[in-house]
Amino acid sequence: MHTAGVSVPLTLLGLLDREPSHGYDLKRDYDAFFGRDKPLPFGQVYSTLGRLARDGKVTVGASEPGDGPDRKRYSITEAGRTEVESWLAEPAPPEPHLQSVLFAKVVLALMLGRDAARYLDAQRGSHLRRMRELTETRRGGATMDVLLADYGLFHLEADLRWIDATEARLSALREMVRKP
Amino acid sequence: MSTDLTLAREPEPGPAVSRRSLLEARDVHRSFGQTPALRGAQLAVGGGEILAVMGPSGSGKSTLLHCLAGIYTPDQGEIRFDGQRIDELSDARRTELRRTAFGFVFQFGQLIPELTVSDNIAMPLLLGDVRRKEAYRRADAWLDRLGLGGLGGRRTGELSGGQAQRVAIARALVPQPKVLFADEPTGSLDSLTSETVMDLLVSTARAEGTTVVVVTHDARVAACAERTVMVRDGKVSALTEYEVAG
Ligand SMILES: Nc1ncnc2c1ncn2[C@@H]1O[C@H](COP(=O)(O)OP(=O)(O)OP(=O)(O)O)[C@@H](O)[C@H]1O
Ligand SMILES: [Mg+2]
Secondary structure (H helix, E strand, C coil): CCCCCHHHHHHHHHHHHHHCHHHHHHHHHHHHHHCCCCCCCCHHHHHHHHHHCCCCCCCCCCCCCCCCCCCCEEEEEEEHHHHHHHHHHHCCCCCCHHHHHHHHHHHHHHHHHHHHHHHHHHHHHHHHHHHHHHHHHHHCCCHHHHHHHHHHHHHHHHHHHHHHHHHHCHHHHHHHHCCC | CHHHHCCCCCCCCCCCCCCCEEEEEEEEEEEEECCCEEEEEEEEECCCCCEECCCCCCCCHHHHHHHHHCCCCEEEEEEEEEECCCCCCCCCHHHHHHHHHHHEEECCCCCCCCCCCHHHHHHHHHCCCCCCHHHHHHHHHHHCCCCCCCCCCEEEEEEEEEHHHHHHHHHHCCCCEEEEEECCCCCCCHHHHHHHHHHHHHHHHHCCCCEEEECCCHHHHHHHCCCEEECCCCCCCCCCCCCCCC
16 A cells, blocks of 8 residues: 555544543554555654644643653544545545545544545546546547556546445454554 | 435445436336346436446346347346436337437347438438438438448448448438437447447437447446446445545
């Protein structure tokens, strides 16, 4: 799973939308679900949380007894929650290689008990629209245009197949991401 | 009659049901024994519209198509064609409606392999009492339109899959149906051939003003249609096509 393109701030916000957490828990869940080939350095966890706090999307709890930054618990604010919701609901641009972003959305939607199938449908819709445009370009286009349109169409088609396969496995995935 | 067309009880907000729709399913339920295939399917297809129906395997797409086409009658709910309840017609009148107003293209097996391409295309006209000479004249006019020029005398059993499906399309369109129903018409073809066949289907249907309802798993086929709906668990939902900046 490629993680390039998955927004770290949005993913951390999404994890916080589940429940208030320490930086350590966030890193652990991020690495387990979103950073399998590229774990998130602690430094980036705290710098991201710092920026989210500055922007009013999370609040930082009082330090608990002990040392280090991990003594603080972070909670999402209403503004943060709104941001997560609009990110989940908005389909990603139908470009090739968006699996990583889509996968992150699906996992988070399931963690948060949202309707993941609805988000997948939104993505299907925007993919189909793009495919319709490319099909139009292809129709009566010069060979180069046809070939370029085909490249896009085949990639979008692969995405859609992956979306179908993901939808078929939503309940298994829901089991997997559920907190014990 | 027109007052009947306002939806007094819409079980759930499905795709828009408009007064101008040519074909409608309203709260359609259909089971096979204990298996519910449709559970409150709601759909309206506009006159001249090219509609794709997608959805997981077993979700009820073919059952919906068969109900819309008057092949199955619903256990509950209504099917309307041109404002008229077709689920309440007698079997004989429904058969007549299918023959005169509807055309069908399926994945396989609708052509008679021992007969020629021209025979197969002329068949529905001959059955509809068109004189022989006229039937063949009209059938042969379709050959070029579907890129089958020169193949009129070939037995359909000797055609490639893509050629056979083009003959099936010609055969379905030659009696000038109001609605063409297609269930996985490209299901046995490779991706590029599918698109060619679907392009021909859409362009000829459009030129004829024929409404098309096509069930497909293939997104490239759906992309040739004007609108897509999803069937899930026996219900229909609209697929909203957001435009997203790239
Ligand atoms: N003639 C039949 N007898 C018994 N059960 C049926 C019959 N036709 C359909 N079903 C059942 O109804 C449900 C819906 O079937 P349907 O054929 O409409 O699905 P579909 O969406 O067309 O699937 P596919 O994409 O695999 O063609 C399934 O559970 C199927 O097993
Ligand atoms: Mg089917």
